[in-house]
Amino acid sequence: MTREFWASNICLLGLQAAAVALPRGHSLPALERLAARLRSPWWALVPLASIALVVWAVNAEGQTADALTWLALIAIPPLAAAALGWTMHGGRPSLALLAIPLFALAWQAREELPGEAAASLLVMLSCVTLGVLLVSVAPHGWLKVGIVLMAVADAILIGAETLQPASTVLNAAAPPAELPQLQRAHFGHAVIGYGDYFIAGVFGALVAAEGRRQGRIALMTLAFALCFDVLFIWLDTLPATVPVALALLATEAASRRRRARTRQ
Template identity: 55%
Template sequence: MALPFIPSDAGLLALQAACVAAPRAIPRLRVAERLRGPAWGLVPIGSIIVVVFAIRFVSDTATGLTYLALVAVPLLAAVALGWAARGSRPVAALGAVPLFIIAWIGHTSLVGGAAASVLSGLSCVTLGVLLAAVTPPRWLKLGIVAMAAADSWLVISDLLQAPNSTLVAAAPLGHLPQLQSEIFGTVSMGYGDLFVAALLGAVLAANPRRQWSAALLTLGIAALFDLLFLVVNELPATVPVALALIVVEAGSRIRLWASAHSASGLRETGPRAPAASTARHPAGSI
């Protein structure tokens, strides 16, 4: 019996929120500093637009991406467990091996789908941390919002559905796991939906409190957003991530403004020392 929609959707939404919470703040890397620049902020929007139109107009793109994911996702997941994720330890990188085996052996089962989805999520954590290391925060935040806008445009204009179906249907030989998209129960989510979540977590990783707030906001907004599935069959799952970013940024700016306003008020209303008299008196007067 297939897992019903609600628990299937809840599982993937929890994974997306975990991708926000998982990235850690890494030390500055010399090679990353040399490569650092605002142009990297185009990667998020470029990743979705290039992939969608490549699948539409270039034959076998979906198959190529399937095999690329089959090789890259487990390796990137190992890097996340060993270095890029919070709580990572070098020896934990070996955890990617049993996850891959479970995803392979149980490729038609719920457990296998869960293992494959976790591998994909972990790989996105590594990509998010690496991209955050070479992109100024402001430009990466703009990139997240731009990716969500492009995703929405592709869904509304009906340009995403066909390429997405082609990509989801592509399968490697030998019953190897499909790691190019996430399927859990009766719900599927694109790789980019986890990637953008990991980008949000990585750009906020220096402030764990804001990062966790963003993760919880992503989960809550996505749960409300998915109520639209009652009337539509496909939604841009990048949108809740962008909305969570906007809410976190707005909250931070409001707190800064309130703090500055409060400090200014204290300076204006605080006790004042008596002013020194400047009056002149005739000599000998009291």
């Protein structure tokens, strides 16, 4: 791996850690009332389904990649605007308008670093919103299991070389008129899949909802990711969901140790 790859990859991992640090712990009262009606343990399967079903669908039918590309192009800008305006720390309605210049930059400079950075930022911000929404309707304990299962599935699919063909097709899919590709985060010489940011957004929303120190846990997630990515010396593809799951397990273990000391 080249120095350019490592530099690009570190930037993308920094955005993944930001997806852990940014989600707010509380949603709007109107959403909370709606979420109370929709609340179900079945939502905890969304992280696992987001990778397993997508890989299966893309491998089974190539046109699925085009459909997902269009879905990302349509859904991600408003989801990112929602993060800027509401679902992230410091978000306020006026900031939602920043999604417009970010999209314009991602479009006009799509093959240059500023455009790639803008597109990756939109992807990350959309995952902040999705994380907050999912945490509002899924029981936290079940959702933690879902995060771990997603990471396990990711590792298995990569080990079986089932994910790589689907990723190649999905990453290559492009909308017309040179519109930006928002179905993955691409910066310089590195690419991270949408699911890798999605799982970070869900984890960050869980951390926020439970009142834990997001900044510290985000840095721990980044540290796990940087250590894990040393494996790129020997491997071409790694499951970037695994460091997030490791950070979750480490956080839960530390929490249990604190509770045990309190009982004593």
